[in-house]
Amino acid sequence: MQFHLNGFTPGDPRVAPAPAPAAEPAPQQRAAQADALPESTDVLIVGAGPAGLTLAAQLAAFADIRTCVVEHKPGPLQLGQADGIACRTMEMFQAFGFAERVLQEACWINEVTFWKPDARDPHRIVRHGRVQDTEDGLSEFPHVVLNQARVHDFYLELMRDAPARLQPHYARRVLGLEIDETARDYPVSVRIERGDARQAAGVETVRARYVVGCDGARSAVRQAIERQLVGDSANQAWGVMDVLAVTDFPDIRCKSAVQSRHGNLLVIPREGGYLVRLYVEMDKLGDGERVSARNIGLDQLIAAAQRILHPCTLDVKEVPWWSVYEIGQRICAQYDNARGEQAPRVFIAGDACHTHSPKAGQGMNFSMQDTFNLGWKLAAVLRGQCRPELLRSYSAERQSVAQELIDFDRAWARMFSDPARLDGSAGDGVDPQAFKEYFQRHARFTAGFGTRYRPSTICGDTQHQQLARGFEVGTRFHSAPVLRAADARPLQLGHVAAADGRWRLYAFAGAHDATPPHGGIGVLCAFLQDAQESPLRRFTPPGADVDALFDLRVVFPTRPAELAPGALPELLLPRKGRYGLRDYEKVYAADPRPGCDIFELRGIDRARGALVVVRPDQYIALVLPLQACAQLGAFFDAFMLPPARQDRAPSAGNEL
Numbered sequence: 001m002q003f004h005l006n007g008f009t010p011g012d013p014r015v016a017p018a019p020a021p022a023a024e025p026a027p028q029q030r031a032a033q034a035d036a037l038p039e040s041t042d043v044l045i046v047g048a049g050p051a052g053l054t055l056a057a058q059l060a061a062f063a064d065i066r067t068c069v070v071e072h073k074p075g076p077l078q079l080g081q082a083d084g085i086a087c088r089t090m091e092m093f094q095a096f097g098f099a100e101r102v103l104q105e106a107c108w109i110n111e112v113t114f115w116k117p118d119a120r121d122p123h124r125i126v127r128h129g130r131v132q133d134t135e136d137g138l139s140e141f142p143h144v145v146l147n148q149a150r151v152h153d154f155y156l157e158l159m160r161d162a163p164a165r166l167q168p169h170y171a172r173r174v175l176g177l178e179i180d181e182t183a184r185d186y187p188v189s190v191r192i193e194r195g196d197a198r199q200a201a202g203v204e205t206v207r208a209r210y211v212v213g214c215d216g217a218r219s220a221v222r223q224a225i226e227r228q229l230v231g232d233s234a235n236q237a238w239g240v241m242d243v244l245a246v247t248d249f250p251d252i253r254c255k256s257a258v259q260s261r262h263g264n265l266l267v268i269p270r271e272g273g274y275l276v277r278l279y280v281e282m283d284k285l286g287d288g289e290r291v292s293a294r295n296i297g298l299d300q301l302i303a304a305a306q307r308i309l310h311p312c313t314l315d316v317k318e319v320p321w322w323s324v325y326e327i328g329q330r331i332c333a334q335y336d337n338a339r340g341e342q343a344p345r346v347f348i349a350g351d352a353c354h355t356h357s358p359k360a361g362q363g364m365n366f367s368m369q370d371t372f373n374l375g376w377k378l379a380a381v382l383r384g385q386c387r388p389e390l391l392r393s394y395s396a397e398r399q400s401v402a403q404e405l406i407d408f409d410r411a412w413a414r415m416f417s418d419p420a421r422l423d424g425s426a427g428d429g430v431d432p433q434a435f436k437e438y439f440q441r442h443a444r445f446t447a448g449f450g451t452r453y454r455p456s457t458i459c460g461d462t463q464h465q466q467l468a469r470g471f472e473v474g475t476r477f478h479s480a481p482v483l484r485a486a487d488a489r490p491l492q493l494g495h496v497a498a499a500d501g502r503w504r505l506y507a508f509a510g511a512h513d514a515t516p517p518h519g520g521i522g523v524l525c526a527f528l529q530d531a532q533e534s535p536l537r538r539f540t541p542p543g544a545d546v547d548a549l550f551d552l553r554v555v556f557p558t559r560p561a562e563l564a565p566g567a568l569p570e571l572l573l574p575r576k577g578r579y580g581l582r583d584y585e586k587v588y589a590a591d592p593r594p595g596c597d598i599f600e601l602r603g604i605d606r607a608r609g610a611l612v613v614v615r616p617d618q619y620i621a622l623v624l625p626l627q628a629c630a631q632l633g634a635f636f637d638a639f640m641l642p643p644a645r646q647d648r649a650p651s652a653g654n655e656l
Contacts, residue, residue, distance in 0.1 A: 006577045015161040037169055037204045040186050041068040042382050044208040046221050048168040051350030051367040052214035053155035057096055058375030060162035061500055065382050070172035070192055079321050080148020082364035087134055088448025089365045090141035092372055095499040098154040106144035107271045109133045113251045115258040116420050116432035122261045124311050129436045134447045140479055140492050146271050171196035174220040179345055188345050211346045219352035225337040231330030236417045237282040239301035241322035244274055249312040252276055259420035259432055262307040280304045296324045329356045329406045335395035344391050354402040356409040365448055370398050376616035379501045386640050393458055401451045408445055457639050460622035467610035468623050470602030477614045480598040481591040485560045486584035490591055501616050505552045510609035520609050520626025521554055525569035533633040541643040545576040555588045557599055557606055
């Protein structure tokens with residue numbers, strides 16, 4: 001973590017300096033302003049769930065973007081419904097800066113056990129398998145479980161401490177919206193009803209440049225833009241409950257899939273060492289029947305769980321939360337309001353555009369990835385860095401990968417709801433061994449690594465993939481250990497990237513690049529610093545630090561002691577901030593410890609090296625030879641805009 005760039009500042013470095021107000025309002029006026037909705041805003045986010053807060057946290061990093069968040073609930077979430085946090089999501093939390101806090105509180109899921117009917121007595125269950133939850137080397141983070149409300153807390157704290165000092169407006173319900181394509185500045189008008197018991201009810205109107213509906217499966221925003229969730233239901237009722245219980249079930253602190261003659265059950269251990277979530281199979285539903293018609297109560301859930309776990313006992317002492325739901329998979333064909341050549345102004349994310357069963361643990365995770373994809377694009381367009389056409393890529397990218405999730409979830413939920421077949425028997429039902437093998441085959445998907453974006457303007461081809469086989473274009477950047485050259489500190493290369501809207505240029509030096517400027521690193525740095533076609537020169541705002549938009553990091557295959565700082569290009573020791581201080585954290589070396597060499601782990605060509613271009617949402621956009629400068633420039637030319645040339649106060653660093 002870097003700080004003190006623009007002068008020594010005491011206190012928590014995670015609290016960013018806020019822009020100074022034009023005039024300090026009186027306390028009463030301050031309170032009224034904090035509670036009232038703005039007349040206009042750049043982005044209006046409807047819904048303060050996981051998707052909405054992920055988007056808000058990204059936009060809060062920019063003091064020059066005005067963001068407003070409205071939520072129909074009366075206050076912050078206290079008890080969440082989602083709980084599983086996939087490895088991929090933990091990587092995202094690292095970019096937001098609170099992954100370590102999640103790891104400290106959460107329950108880690110290390111193994112999964114499988115139970116089936118005992119062939120000698122089918123009314124009893126026996127364990128028949130135990131597998132590792134995620135394969136070795138898949139991520140530097142584990143799969144964990146934590147109350148969704150705590151994830152909200154971390155996001156809300158991050159937003160409060162960010163430059164924009166952003167906080168949601170609660171007890172606000174969207175009534176409808178209108179889009180005026182002829183309006184120059186704020187084409188979307190949103191009518192919002194106030195429902196706070198402490199204040200008189202009323203209707204407020206907010207005009208916005210963009211609106212993002214993160215308001216759940218009954219989304220008012222989705223209805224306003226006339227998009228529909230299309231799909232089907234599996235006609236199967238399930239119950240879910242968080243319990244504090246006394247039991248002799250031996251795997252109560254492991255994730256466990258239980259198939260029995262009395263139904264199926266999923267055990268998810270929760271944080272704190274005592275709490276457990278149970279997903280319990282209940283009744284089959286008739287065609288068109290809703291689960292609410294069955295009036296399934298908590299006592300029925302507990303009784304069903306006790307039958308399924310027989311001969312193990314389950315004595316439930318307390319149930320902090322429970323619910324009953326029906327399995328269904330539904331998705332929208334498009335995630336924005338655009339039609340024809342019309343530019344998108346309204347977007348939907350999370351449950352507003354796709355719903356599925358909780359069995360794969362992807363509901364909250366996938367929803368947050370939606371807005372992690374959208375957030376940097378909105379920021380880039382609003383700040384004039386990219387063409388508005390960039391926003392079309394959100395629906396194109398996320399809808400196609402959501403369809404893959406829906407297809408997977410349909411098969412997985414069907415297997416989970418089917419009765420277990422006894423060993424060696426034929427007929428209906430699912431073979432327990434096949435069930436376990438299906439889980440193992442799709443473990444990457446449930447860990448959050450099923451996403452691969454297709455070639456597009458912001459996702460290049462695989463022409464040079466052989467230079468870095470482990471960094472597949474279109475997939476997330478897979479971190480690996482390195483040593484920081486300045487102080488030989490071991491760290492994860494992926495952890496240098498924050499959720500700040502910047503592109504990452506990871507340059508891996510070839511075997512003959514230890515002494516720049518000769519070789520690929522020297523050629524690349526000379527191009528980026530001096531050439532007119534350089535994206536750094538073309539798109540970095542005047543007076544900004546050299547890495548304001550593009551964060552260049554170089555990894556050499558040699559030990560740190562073998563690198564001569566005086567021989568490094570100026571671009572790798574940039575001067576930044578108002579004092580022109582040197583940034584010593586741009587250069588790294590391969591970690592020589594066994595199993596830690598990033599070149600070997602990620603299949604990087606040691607002789608030629610490689611340039612890996614990574615998007616602000618941590619997905620790999622391009623792999624190029626180090627000398628492919630023209631291709632690099634052309635890639636960014638396709639969607640980025642040169643900054644408006646206006647008088648700005650330059651910093652003391654080596655701005656472009």
